[in-house]
Amino acid sequence: MSENIKELIEKEIEGARAACDTSGGSSQECAAAWDAVEELQAEAAHQREKGTGKTSLEAYCDSNPDADECRVYDN
Template sequence: MSENIKERIEKEIEDARSACDVSGSNSQECAAAWDAVEELQAEASHQRDKGTDRTSLETYCDNNPEADECRVYDT
C-alpha cells in the first residue's frame, strides 16, 4: 500500500471524526465521512491484493501449513 493512500486514509479519518463532532454521530455528514474512509480502505485493500495472483490452495496453505494438502516432499 502506498504512503499516499495511507496519508489519505488518515486525513479522511480525521475529517470524519471532526464531522461527527460538529454534526453529531447520527448525522448524514458523519455517515458520509465514514463512508469515504471505508471506500479508501477498500481501495487500499484492492491495491494490496492486485499484486498477488495466489491460488486458493496457496492461500489455504499459508493459513494451514500443517494440513496434509500443504506438505512438501523432497525428491
C-alpha cells in the same frame, strides 16, 4: 499498499471525526464521512490483494511445498 493511500485514509479519518464532532454522531455528514473512509480502506485492501499476484493455491504451496496439491510432475 502505497504510502499515498495510507495518508489519504488518515486524512479521511480526521475529517470524519471532525464532521461527527461538528454535525453530531448521527448526522448525514458524519455517516458520509465514515463511508468515504470505508471506501478508501476497501480500495487499499483491493490493492494489497492485487499486489501479491498469486492465487490462493500458489500462496498455499509457498507455505506448504510438500503438500500433495503442490507436487509438480515432469512428463
